[in-house]
Amino acid sequence: MTTAEEKISDVSPEKTDSKQDVRQIPIHNLDIKRLIELDACTRCGECLSWCPVYDQDSKEGIVPRRKVIDFLKIARAQNGFLAKIMKSENVRESFKKVIRALFCYQEVTEEQIKEFVANLYECSTCGQCEVVCPAHIDTVNLWEDLRRLIVSAGYGPLEPQKALRKSVITFDNPWQQPRSGRTKWSRRAKKDNLIIEEPREIIKSKGKVLLFFGCTASYDANVKQVAINTVNILEALNIDYGVLGKDEKCCGSVLLRMGDPEHKRLFQENIDQFNGLGIETLISSCAGCFKTIMQDYPKVGKLNFEVLHTVEYLARLLKKGKLTFPHPVNRICTYHDPCHLGRATGGFDAPRLIMNSIPGLKLIEMPRNKEYSRCCGAGGGLKSGYPDIQNKMAQRRVKEAEETGAKELVSCCPFCYQGLQVGISSLASDIVIKDMSAYIAESLLGYDVFERADEDAAAKKKKKEEAQLSGEDEKKFKEADSDG
16 A cells, blocks of 8 residues: 555655644635534444445545544644644743643644545545435535645645646646547547547537537547447437537546645636537536536536536436437446436436336346445546555446346446446456447447447458459469460
8 A cells, every 4th residue: 555655755754743844734714614514523433334445445544534533633733722822932831841741732743644635535535425424514525625725735635646737737638638639539430430420519500508528538548439429319319519629628627626726717717618608508428527517616606507417418308208219229237326426416317217218228226326326436536546446446346236247337427437447457357338328329320339330340341351352363363364
């Protein structure tokens, strides 16, 4: 396991017990609600039984209740009544010695803060602890607020996470890819006959629905089915939509989850851009982008349009009779609820409504589903900070999926697709990861565009090979005739 010192390497380990080296955590920046929540924890340990990270790394420091205890210890050591006395230059040293002896007062050390920070970031902010908390503490927002305090004090984010921050600020995506590469997938998809036409640019189409792809679906070639199938679905339904193309930026979720204040700038830039489009609805197939834009953006600025996950938008069309599924999709699948669509926003019904409406598709639920769904570990900065833990979490979820007997594991989030694939690869599992858009597109079109493209490519290759063989045979025949 990586140590706290290795994770936070920008802080000098020398003289860590001297108070001048320990930076103040600005607890005064927490609002009264968060302070009350910190005090509301009953230390019951219910979160310990459910935390998916603790399930893979059983150390007390990462359990929600322990994080609360440790932060309060740091806060009181730096900001409490006794701390003010001990820091005062007007109080004699002899009196301070008495205080130390009577109250066992100890100043917080650099090691204590480092350990707390490492534990605070070993969390996917999945929200499972909030669901089971008897005191109903808003743990996700609490962890994000504490991370912001840690970052403002110069103790975060973790060293491996800094590359994500730099990439988002430099390239508007966390994958260190050039801005110009954001639309590369669509040009390639058209060339490979996976889409008929490249998606409409909303600046030209003036569409009422903005399709926000998100960085993962745009840049990760392994997740290309999400963007491609979504475009094919909207085209098949003749939806008045458009995309931002090269002008699309990261939603900023990765910055927010890691506690970086730069997220506010990015949020505001996107809000201004979206509001200026004249759209009625923004849809996203990424649960992380959807949750961030729908729940977190309004804390920074007002949105003048509705925000929906793509499956929620399509479920609405289904209920209105504007979407039907004419072709059967004969599959047996199990469904993974993305944390940001499920627990965070309550989006449990729309995916299941769609799956149950597609003829031939059989859904087998895992024991842990809906609000109790196991997190795949891909969110909250955990994958970049603790990739080994994320891998173990994904493997645990994949094993649970395998136990259902389903052949395919479906979700509706590129991040989950990416995260679960890590577990599938590590286990060498036969289960196949799918995005729900694949089933929808196949039922609408009557075929899988990727399978058809592969078949067409194989047929062209075979025809070319046959032509080459035919040409060689004809050449041999002519040579033989000439010799005769």
